[in-house]
Amino acid sequence: SSSPSTKKTPKKDVSFSNRGKTLEDELNEANDYYLAHKLAVIHKKPVPLQIVKVEYPSRSAAVVREAYFRTPSTTDYNGVWQSRYIDFEAKETENKTSFPLKNIHPHQVAHMQAVADQGGTTFFIVRFSKLNRYFLMPLPVLQDAWQSMHNGGRKSIPLATFEQHCYEMTLGYYPRLDYLKAVEHFYTS
């Protein structure tokens, strides 16, 4: 087999334009804003890793030398907003006509159902990157599509379903993606 390739993790985009910003960048910006303005305390969880080997060089920081990415068993983001437990998964697609279901893990859907059963507020934030459109997708919409896929139906959710059954978010100035406005509209009105 060929030798392994190595790659440095990409530097964060620090420009103010949306170009090159990932959905994660936009959500982190919103979460920083919410925290600074005491509006909510919501964080992205660290990437789950299985750590196998750690080196402890004398007089310097411990270095992880072997670790593997684990399948996440929960969602990317959680926290608290106005006494509510908030728990969501963020996904972006390059697709222009539908959202493919293949990147959603069954564990995550089960986790979100458990959260909903416990009285938490849980949803997806989906970005159609090529269209520059953002939707809040409630869990039941995903579950319908998921169930249908398992019954032999289509493996993606058409854009029309988002337009009809999800809440489209408009971008603002700062934070650009004020997603809690959508949560407020959708869950409290």
Added chain:
Amino acid sequence: SSSPSTKKTPKKDVSFSNRGKTLEDELNEANDYYLAHKLAVIHKKPVPLQIVKVEYPSRSAAVVREAYFRTPSTTDYNGVWQSRYIDFEAKETENKTSFPLKNIHPHQVAHMQAVADQGGTTFFIVRFSKLNRYFLMPLPVLQDAWQSMHNGGRKSIPLATFEQHCYEMTLGYYPRLDYLKAVEHFYTS
């Protein structure tokens, strides 16, 4: 400087006795129980790592080859229980007479205050391992001691303070550390 030492992460203790179980093991056991019985959805967050180098060997899983431990900016555990946002930090000490404050990060205290301000339920679970005693410590008790330390006072919280101002948890059979019983008693009665 000397060459780095390497070490494999320890295997999990799978015996039913408490010997060798860390507080983290006990909390994970309780959280697994709560999840299975639909009582709560609370998870430990992954350890935050700064990933610097990843190898992508052909035909096998990506391997992290260089990563560093980051100072946690939040707490270890969070989730939802009966519509409440739960957020806590777990600490154990070998000390028999007091709990040293040196292992609590200022960032964590600030995070917990923000959570409390937002209507979340936040606290510490402290194990005195040599005494086999467990306490739920509400945030204000820690903050008093923290403030006092910064005013030149003692750098630890005496056991007597736990006995007087915290809630002592008794161990049960399964889960051994039913900490939500303490949360229920302390915050809802």
